Amino acid sequence: MNTLVQLLKGENAEDQGKFLMRFILGFAMLIHGYGKIMGGAGYIAGMLQEMGIPGFIGYGVILGEVVAPLLILIGYKSRLGGLVMSFTMLFAIVIAHSGDIFSVDDYGGWMIELPLLYLVGGLAIAFLGAGKYSVSKGQGDWD
Secondary structure, three states, rough: HHHHHHHHHOOOOOHHHHHHHHHHHHHHHHHHHHHHHHHHHHHHHHHHHHHHOOOOHHHHHHHHEEEEHHHHHHOHHHHHHHHHHHHHHHHHHHHHHHOOOOOOOOOOOOOOOHHHHHHEEEEOOHHHHHOOOOOOOOOOOOO
16 A cells, blocks of 8 residues: 555655646547537537627637647646636537536536536646646746
8 A cells, every 4th residue: 555655745746746737638639629610610600600790710629629739648738728628618518518417417426526626637738737748847937
């Protein structure tokens, strides 16, 4: 058990934790955004237009679900990527999931738990930065 504690408290533990957070959050959101690349974001633009919001704003989902996760994954401008992803998820919760905020699914899960995890995870990366296991090595204002 001491070996596990030593591993978790080791000199690289913080950077390893940052890497794990960046990897899973960036990879999962990138997969989420894959559908927007393959099928386009036109349906989001249409949904926004129905609400009286300019449709071109819907194409920002590509930034939040593809570009930002790539930045997070590679560890370049990760803080910026985290903020962009969080803003995208806040927008998604307000626009697409506002009716689900006080709802649970058939299994007892909160209906907005996944978008909320992406939102809070992005904020965590914005606060923590990329760490040394990244392209930027954690150097720079947005890394």
